[in-house]
Amino acid sequence: WEGMHLRPNDSSIDPTLARLGAAPIGINNQADFRRFGFGPPEGKVIELLAVRPMSVVQVLDLSVMPVRQIKLLVYVLLITKGIVVMPVQTSAPARKPQASDPSISAQTPDSNRSGSDPGPVSTRQGVPMARVKLKKAAVASTTQATPPSGPTREEILERAKQIEGENLFQALGVEKDATADVVRSAYFALAKQWHPDRLPESHADVRDAAAKVFARMSDAFQTLSDPDKRAQYLEALAKGTTESDEQAKVQQVIEATIEYQKAEVYLRKHDLGKAFKSAQKAYEGDPEQAHHVALYAWILAQQPDAQEAKNFEPSMTLLDQAIKLNPRCEQAFLYRAMLCKQMGKASVALRDFKTVVELNPRNIEANREVRLATMRGGVKDVVEEKPAAPARPGAKPGAKSAASQDINWTKDSVGDIFGKLFKKK
Known part of the structure; x- marks a missing residue:
């Protein structure tokens, strides 16, 4: 992931994502994302894809990360088989009536135009067509009236209370010796059910409670899927130190x-x-x-x-x-x-x-x-050594300048100096 950030293959990213078209993409439950070193923003995108498959355009509309970063993330997950591409669901084309269909054999265009008796009720394999249509309408109405799958308002409120006193294994409904794959599968299954974004509008008043439950489940997944964090958590449980104590x-x-x-x-x-x-x-x-x-x-x-x-x-x-x-x-x-x-x-x-x-x-x-x-003199100043004066033009290398030559201040030398100064002409 760091390598892709440093040297992204921009010439391949956009064409690859464009070939996906409107096909929805979802998370591969068998993929191990710990090796990538993803941060919280990348983890949020993965969680959303685990809850509900989306097309590339829908993923790019998420405001979790910059668009370029989301493109890079989807590209990396695609080439590493971290996501799976699902087929585009299209409605089946309407079946054209055939001349041999008994449902239209009893009624001809001529009889309709003439206003004569349409004849007996058309049948399909011995079942009246009117009854078939009524049965289909009843099934359709039943399907539309079925509420979306998910916890009820009462279940959300009750689960929010229960999960506070549960350990991380209980929050995901797994045993203490559950493998990382079992933990991952349990989390993704619960995420599809408890993610706040999947709640209908009628459950808006309990969205905060659902978010609390989902946050606890996400914390459990992050801890139990990491070997080091899981070992520390098991050690804390063995000592009797619960997470409520830490909080x-x-x-x-x-x-x-x-x-x-x-x-x-x-x-x-x-x-x-x-x-x-x-x-x-x-x-x-x-x-x-x-x-x-x-x-x-x-x-x-x-x-x-x-x-x-x-x-x-x-x-x-x-x-x-x-x-x-x-x-x-x-x-x-x-x-x-x-x-x-x-x-x-x-x-x-x-x-x-x-x-x-x-x-x-x-x-x-x-x-x-x-x-x-x-x-006040409490600190002695350190006198810096002054740099030597530049040498006279034409002086020999290494010769001392006049300012740096040592003078022997003896009586004789002083007398000689004054004698030269006041010498009679």
Whole structure:
């Protein structure tokens, strides 16, 4: 797939797809798409084709990917036998009446024109034609009245509730030792039944519930069809860690991130009370996030009792922990430097300020502190060595220039120099 992206054979793609015409194409259930390395957009197209075969024109109308990418995808699937071409269904031509047909033998054009008795009711193999027509009409009306196959509204709502408590194997209705082919076949069969796009308009109110069921089935297929993901999932099941536990953990992390953002807003508004509560929730919700630990440590140090007693040790411990979690956490170094400055540890503070500048050269506060320390002599400037002056024209290669020649400033040499300057003429 990557190779086709790099070097697509454009001269063959369009003619090949054009030869398909209006023939519908569908997914080959025996194909293994994992080897292609498809992304989510390609997977969406494959799912739609698995649910309902479509012509090339219908596939190109999908808004999942750019048209050129869809063409390339269909071409790749076609040449690798990932899709199958189905015959175009056409209506059978009307049968021409034959002269030997007994249904027309009892009634001639002459008798119709003369208005005479049309004769006995025409029959076909001993069955009156009127009865045959009525029977066909009854069958047609029954076929039209039959609702489309698929789950009912009640079944969709009930399945949406049940699938929340099921594991991935139960979601697809397969055993734990089911092969990848069995998983694939089960998924494609369920997709044709539960895909939201296949619901009739009368089921529009339960489309979200059907989408929830289908999303769960798709997740099960993606996990169980991949050997590595399946092994990890089986290990989690063996340990008793269900997916609901993982979802709860993810939700906890999301809530911690929200509280962290709230704490930043409250801190900018100088509302230390609310900032402390939100920062504490963020730290407790996700203590492995260095930014959460650093912000909580800083706000903890800003509390009135800590400022009055200059007791910053708990905050310093938390900041050390944050830096250990993430050695490139800019906030942790900045907050530690500012606390060290308040504690009178100027050299340690300057070191952390320099680290902040290295991590983020645009940090205004750290740059200001480093610049002030330099002006006060806290940092020794490194004098760069000036380049040597150019040699005089005609000088020998390797000869020292006048500016670079060493002068022996002894008394005799000084006297000689002054003697030459003030020599009597």
